[in-house]
Amino acid sequence: MLRPIRISMLIFLLLLAGCGGSEEDGEAAGAEGGAFRVAIVMPSSTTDIAWSQSMFDSLVAVQTEMGGEDAMKIAFSEGMFRVTDASAAIRDYAAEGFDLVIAHGAQYGNSVFEVANDFTDTSFAWGTSSDTGADRGIENVFAYGAVANEGGYVNGVVAAMLSENDVIGVIGPVAGDAKLYIDGFVRGVTDVKPDAQVNVSYTGSFSDTTLAAEAAHVHIQAGADVLTGSAQQVVGAIGVANENGVAWLGTQSDQISLGPDVVVTNQIYNWANVVTDMIAKIEAGELGGTAYKLTFDNDGLRLEFNENIEIDDEVKEAARAAIEDIKSGVVDPVLLEEDDDNDD
Amino acid sequence: MFDELFTITTLIGILHSCVRLATPYLLASLGETFGQRSGVLNLGVDGIMLMGAFFAFYVVFEGHNLWVGVLAAIAVGILMGLLKAFVSVTMQSLQGISGIGLYLFGLGLSSLLFKTLIGSVEGVSGFRQLPIPLLADIPGIGHILFNHNILVYLAYLMVPVSWFVINRTTLGLKIRAVGHNPEAADTLGVSVNGVRYTTMMIGGALAAVAGASLSIGLQNVFQENMTNGLGFIAVALVYFGSWRTAGVLGGSLLFSLVNALQLWVQALAIPVPSEIAVMMPYIMTIVVLAFTARQIQKPAALARSYERGE
Numbered sequence: 052m053l054r055p056i057r058i059s060m061l062i063f064l065l066l067l068a069g070c071g072g073s074e075e076d077g078e079a080a081g082a083e084g085g086a087f088r089v090a091i092v093m094p095s096s097t098t099d100i101a102w103s104q105s106m107f108d109s110l111v112a113v114q115t116e117m118g119g120e121d122a123m124k125i126a127f128s129e130g131m132f133r134v135t136d137a138s139a140a141i142r143d144y145a146a147e148g149f150d151l152v153i154a155h156g157a158q159y160g161n162s163v164f165e166v167a168n169d170f171t172d173t174s175f176a177w178g179t180s181s182d183t184g185a186d187r188g189i190e191n192v193f194a195y196g197a198v199a200n201e202g203g204y205v206n207g208v209v210a211a212m213l214s215e216n217d218v219i220g221v222i223g224p225v226a227g228d229a230k231l232y233i234d235g236f237v238r239g240v241t242d243v244k245p246d247a248q249v250n251v252s253y254t255g256s257f258s259d260t261t262l263a264a265e266a267a268h269v270h271i272q273a274g275a276d277v278l279t280g281s282a283q284q285v286v287g288a289i290g291v292a293n294e295n296g297v298a299w300l301g302t303q304s305d306q307i308s309l310g311p312d313v314v315v316t317n318q319i320y321n322w323a324n325v326v327t328d329m330i331a332k333i334e335a336g337e338l339g340g341t342a343y344k345l346t347f348d349n350d351g352l353r354l355e356f357n358e359n360i361e362i363d364d365e366v367k368e369a370a371r372a373a374i375e376d377i378k379s380g381v382v383d384p385v386l387l388e389e390d391d392d393n394d395d
Numbered sequence: 396m397f398d399e400l401f402t403i404t405t406l407i408g409i410l411h412s413c414v415r416l417a418t419p420y421l422l423a424s425l426g427e428t429f430g431q432r433s434g435v436l437n438l439g440v441d442g443i444m445l446m447g448a449f450f451a452f453y454v455v456f457e458g459h460n461l462w463v464g465v466l467a468a469i470a471v472g473i474l475m476g477l478l479k480a481f482v483s484v485t486m487q488s489l490q491g492i493s494g495i496g497l498y499l500f501g502l503g504l505s506s507l508l509f510k511t512l513i514g515s516v517e518g519v520s521g522f523r524q525l526p527i528p529l530l531a532d533i534p535g536i537g538h539i540l541f542n543h544n545i546l547v548y549l550a551y552l553m554v555p556v557s558w559f560v561i562n563r564t565t566l567g568l569k570i571r572a573v574g575h576n577p578e579a580a581d582t583l584g585v586s587v588n589g590v591r592y593t594t595m596m597i598g599g600a601l602a603a604v605a606g607a608s609l610s611i612g613l614q615n616v617f618q619e620n621m622t623n624g625l626g627f628i629a630v631a632l633v634y635f636g637s638w639r640t641a642g643v644l645g646g647s648l649l650f651s652l653v654n655a656l657q658l659w660v661q662a663l664a665i666p667v668p669s670e671i672a673v674m675m676p677y678i679m680t681i682v683v684l685a686f687t688a689r690q691i692q693k694p695a696a697l698a699r700s701y702e703r704g705e
Contacts, residue, residue, distance in 0.1 A: 096618075096619045098509075098510070098514065098515050098516055098618075098619070099516070099618070099619075100515075100516045130506075130619070130620070220662065248664075250661075250662045250663065251664075252658055252661035252662045252669070253661065253669040253672075254673065255669070255670070255672075255673030256623060256673075258621075258623050260616070260618055260621045260623065261416070261609060261613065261614070261621075261622075261623065261625060262654065264613055264614045265415070265416050265613075265654070265658055266658050266661075266662070268412060268415070269408065269655075269658045269659055269662045270662055272408045272411075272412075273408070273659075273663065286516055286614065286616045286618045287609075287614040287616065287621075289518070289616070290518055290614040290615040290616045291614070293518060293615070294521075294615065308515065308516065308517055308518070309516060309517070309518045309616060311518075
């Protein structure tokens with residue numbers, strides 16, 4: 052009797068739910084003569100003010116540079132934290148004939164290579180990684196990553212100069228994952244203040260904003276007067292920093308909107324040059340084989356100060372000097388181990 | 396190194412963190428207790444929390460009073476509760492699956508509304524810490540218990556209120572009767588569906604306020620999926636607390652205490668691997684569940700649909 056209605060209700064609910072979980076630009080899936088078609092699969096959302104947003108913003112910047120939607124189409128699937136979902140999305144985009152399919156997470160590596168083997172005329176890109184599969188005969192995969200310890204180092208220098216208590220708190224997602232940034236950060240702090248205490252804590256999750264917020268409370272109670280952290284979880288922590296008037300140093304994307312009075316600097320990942328270069332190579336018939344790294348030297352990393360708050364010129368000057376030292380090789384914050392699958 | 400953990404300042408800090416962290420768990424699991432005591436399992440708590448978090452945030456973001464934000468969350472929570480009741484009670488869908496559907500609905504719709512109406516992650520000025528005069532000045536205890544924002548106090552106030560409603564009122568008697576033996580309750584003139592609709596609305600409202608406690612209380616931001624599965628832990632805490640309000644309070648505090656402890660252990664650079672530290676709350680939950688399992692008396696009609704004349 053009521054069973055068909057019950058089932059249809061359930062299907063209705065599930066369908067409704069599906070409409071917001073991940074989004075695609077429907078138009079982009081259609082055939083578009085002339086327009087370069089890029090698809091991206093990302094673990095969090097386009098507005099995570101961290102890893103995923105950094106790439107999405109860069110894609111939009113490249114689209115604008117190329118002349119808008121007529122020249123470049125962007126399709127995206129967000130919230131793909133389950134690798135199996137991401138793998139299906141990567142395959143779908145490849146099957147739909149996109150020119151470039153970006154798998155924006157180190158966890159997607161196996162999926163990318165598997166699909167790349169089946170779609171040899173499609174170009175793929177993935178990161179964080181330096182593995183293009185060239186040693187295994189794969190020719191249609193690009194790899195990319197950010198040398199996040201460079202900006203970490205500069206943020207560390209800034210943190211050391213801002214801290215009056217000489218206690219600084221760091222909120223990481225999963226141990227090992229944000230290692231590059233945190234290693235660089237600690238090195239920057241200790242180069243300026245060898246005795247300063249840098250307390251590092253991990254929440255065990257990329258997206259646990261509640262625990263990240265509490266971690267910020269804990270660091271503040273433990274005496275920290277400057278905080279930093281990475282991954283999309285930090286929104287909660289920035290809220291706490293803002294409420295307590297404690298300085299925050301951001302990474303990956305611009306985080307000023309969350310703490311207009313406390314976010315002092317942001318290390319911005321600018322993938323635009325990487326994407327532009329990939330597109331140029333693809334149009335020239337080269338579908339993969341290059342591993343890109345964002346650095347200060349190639350303008351892939353940028354350190355931006357919050358112009359709305361007063362920051363000592365001395366601090367700004369020290370940051371600029373640190374960047375120049377990194378570029379010229381005087382300072383080497385690179386504690387890289389080979390093939391670092393981290394920092395996403 | 397471990398000495399640092401046992402200083403008065405650190406212990407006070409850990410307990411203060413524990414009390415604050417328990418807030419969303421407590422509100423959501425008390426709401427779930429009402430539903431489960433009446434025989435309805437609602438796995439959609441996390442979705443309701445997300446909707447509550449979003450609407451509270453959006454209303455405040457648009458410049459309205461924080462309490463209007465809380466009321467908006469309550470309203471949307473009641474609507475979500477009604478939806479769950481309609482699907483599970485009137486339509487008699489499988490409660491577990493329809494709960495997952497409700498969760499996905501809340502997750503998807505809150506993300507969609509966020510993208511459409513706000514577009515980027517923004518901050519608001521949420522409920523500030525409100526030290527209770529005199530009580531907050533008591534050394535140690537004052538900071539631990541009486542130096543929080545008002546939604547934290549409200550969550551703890553809901554423990555005796557919920558206990559009273561469930562155990563000392565006519566409505567509570569009906570809830571327990573419907574959860575234990577709906578057929579018998581029906582023959583005595585109790586509207587089984589009416590009671591279950593009521594508990595779904597109460598549960599929805601409390602879950603939504605739990606969400607609001609994150610977006611305009613503890614974090615003052617909204618981000619897609621910001622609850623990160625917290626609502627599912629709240630459902631587990633109801634089992635953990637053996638469907639008693641005091642048990643739910645104990646479970647919420649224990650889970651939050653271990654979470655607070657692991658954050659402090661890491662922040663003080665005590666040499667415990669962070670992987671072990673972040674596992675601690677879950678290990679503790681499993682251990683306690685293992686030792687309390689024998690005493691559990693769950694509502695006999697839990698997750699069972701009721702149809703007259705069946």
